[in-house]
Amino acid sequence: MDKKILRALQEDGKLTNAELAEKISLSQTATAERVKRLTRDGYVLGYTAKLSPKMLNRSMLVFVEIKLDRTTPEVFETFAEATKNNPVVMECHMVAGGFDYLVKARVADMEQYRRFLADSLLSLPGVRETHTYPVMEEVKETSAIGI
Structure with a gap:
């Protein structure tokens, strides 16, 4: 039943408790309690609206591999803080392999990307x-986790 709830909420986070209860064939009270528990236990981290990059003039999506010249705790911390505080950066992951970080960013165009890269x-x-x-071309884009 919890998996049904999580699937439904991933599909549409705006479902009311009544709509969710009907969708999963459970009472509203039981559904509300399960959602509270799933949230409290950390399965549900929050709710967001999916915005249009085109409408917000952020149509260009780029991935950037970053190699560091030294891998000290201070360099890692500085890099992490800078990316966390940059609204252009959508995701930043420290990775194992041929480079240190993979950054996903959205910008208006190549000119804005060049400024972002340099600055x-x-x-x-x-x-x-x-x-x-x-x-x-964005072939598939989702934040849904397969359940």
Whole structure:
């Protein structure tokens, strides 16, 4: 039953408790209690609206590989804080392999990307090299986790 609730909420986070209860064939009281428990236990982290990048002039999606020249706790912390505080950065992941970080960013165009790269990434201490992958077509984009 919990999996049904989680699937339904991922599909439509705006469902009212009554709509959710009907969808999963459970009473409203039992549904509300389960949702409270799932939230309290950390399965549900929050609710957001999905916005249109095109309408907000952020149509260009880029992925950037970042290589650091030194991997000290201070460099990691500085890089992490800078990306967390940058509204252009949608995701930033420290990875194992041929580079240190993978950054996903949304910008208006290549000009804005070049400014972001120069001002926000290359200016950080420890950044040695970047490789940029502009997205030509978004084939699949979701935040849903398969349940």
